[in-house]
Structure formats: structure tokens, C-alpha cells
Amino acid sequence: MSYPLALQKLISFLRKFPGVGKKTAERFAFQIIYWKDLDLTAFAELLKSIKKDLITCSTCKALYDKARCPFCDLDIRDSNLLCVVASPKDIFTLEATGIYNGLYHAIPGLLSPVDHFGPSDLHFNELKERLSRHETKEVILALDSTIEGDATALFLKKELEPAGIRVSRLAMGMPLGSSLDFLDEGTLTRAFSSRLPV
């Protein structure tokens, strides 16, 4: 005896979520069906309208619901700095730190030969156009510390530095609150070679 059809459908939708397998989707589904009617309806209505409620900025690719993109507002942001991220989500993650007040630019992804994502997919011209428009002094690469992130950083550095733009990348080392014996060798090596005066 398998799940009723509606429940099967619900489970298959929940399995679309990143990192959610059969068991987790089943747990989610069995919780959802006991939600209050009011919550279920509100959730459903939100899903139906979410795409209309969010605007993707044509310049930096961030999401916003205001009259114009708050991340591209030159009255409040420093146009000398441009931070390159690989996903619009990362813009919000960085904003949460409060350390940065420059502009953002989300590239469509990271270089990955396995996924057939090459240099032309980076839409480099869009980035170049912005740099010349704002007369950017420094480009900060806030990319994953993975092979794909490294390759993309190297590519962008090679393309940008001849134009006289300073290119930097987020520091790599020990995460805050970590203990030495739980760090992998790669991180430890990087933290060692990038050591700083106390």
C-alpha cells in the first residue's frame, strides 16, 4: 500500500529542494499536511505570487521589491568598489556582515568544464561595461574556495589586471571558532602560508 496520490505528488515537489532526498521529503510532507489551513493557504498564495513580487536587477542581478535596486544606488553605495559573486544569494549573505558598502555584480556561475560552463558563460562583457562606467578602483572576488572558484578568480584576475584594476579575493584560512584538529589539510596549509602578524 503506497502513499495516496496527493501525498506522492507533494513528496515529489519537496524532493526538488536542494539536498532533500526521499526520507526528508516524506518528513516534510507529513508535517505540512498537519499545518493550519490558514498557513497552508498563505504559503500557497505566496508561492504563486513570489515571482511577480521580486524584481531581478538587470545590472547587478540582486533581487528587490522597491522602486529601484538598493544595491545599485550610487547615492548610498561606494562606486569605487565592485564585489563579484557567483549567485544573487551571496549578495545578501555579504550584506549581513555589514562590512561592505560598494557595488555588487553577480556572474551567472563559476567556471566548470565538467558542467560545460566556460569563460563565455561568465558574460564578462557585462562586468567590463560596469567597470568602465563606474571607473572602479578595486574588484573584490567573493567566490567559493573551490576548484571552480579558484579557476574563475584566476580567469578574472588575468582579464582585469591589464586594465589597471586592483583585483582582490576573500582571505582563506581558519573559520572563526574552529579548533586546529578539525581543520582539513588544505585549509590549514592555506592558513599557515597566509599567516599575519599578531
Next chain:
Amino acid sequence: MSYPLALQKLISFLRKFPGVGKKTAERFAFQIIYWKDLDLTAFAELLKSIKKDLITCSTCKALYDKARCPFCDLDIRDSNLLCVVASPKDIFTLEATGIYNGLYHAIPGLLSPVDHFGPSDLHFNELKERLSRHETKEVILALDSTIEGDATALFLKKELEPAGIRVSRLAMGMPLGSSLDFLDEGTLTRAFSSRLPV
């Protein structure tokens, strides 16, 4: 700059899912907003109708969408056996094994003084009424192997055995495919003391 309002709302709904914290909900949300319109609408419609599409059996508490509960159909199920579970979901998990063809009874939860869930919350009378109706020979307790599961099993055994009903519980021991050095001491002790001839 925080998330647009619609995105904040979506994230707070997704955080309701069991085991989903802020980070995971954000990852889910940023995937959902890039779903195809067709999928989003279908998901939303399903959520709105799911409660109407599913019937909770008043007898065993399983969910079904047929004319009557397939788990309570005495033409195809063995009424000598009654399997007690702590959640309707567990009925489907057990059914997937194909080993059991008796009746089911979902109690509302497991005894837990911390959660103020006492014997009266088990709705024991409903269970007793079913046992006398079907003249049940054996009650199989398919409960979690936790302190709450142990307490509930003990309580039910004490209540049922004086009535001459055989009460059994799922075996505890090594999970299939497990290696000795990854087992916790409790499991290993249990597997040792319940050892069987080869």
C-alpha cells in the same frame, strides 16, 4: 540591506519544516524562486487542496484517498494481528517492507513527561475497543527505540497482557550493513543479549 519582504516570508514558511534552520530555508527559497512558473503554480495548488484530498481514517488514523481505508479492509488484511505505531507516517514505512498484512493502530504519540504527554493522551480506550472488536491475538509494538518508545511499550504491555493478548515489539540490534565499530554501546549491548542461533 535585508531580503525583500516576499522572500523573507517564503523563508519563514520554509523554516517551519522539521530540521530546517535559517541557512537551509534560504537555500530552499533561492531555488524555489527560479522554478518554472508551471511547477510553482502546481505546487501552490496542491498545497491548497492537500487537506481536502486526504482522508484520515477514524479507526487506524492512516491517510487514504479511496472510498474506504485500505488498511482497515478485513477482506484483505489479517485481523488477528494489530500493529501499534506512534504516527500515521510509520504505517506507510512498515507497508513498504511488505512483511506485514495485519491491521494498524496509530496512537497519538509516545509517553513523554517532558512534553506533558501522559497515559491519558494515548487514547488507550480506542485501542482496547479495537482489540475486543477484532479479537486480536497479537499486538506488535512498532515504536521508536528511544526512552519514550520504551516507556510506551512497557505501559501498553502492562495494560494488554492481563487480557491474554500476546504483546511483541520490533527486534533491536545491528542495522543491516552496519560495521561493529560504528555501533553505539547501547545497540551493541542489545544485539549481544538478544543474540540468535545462526
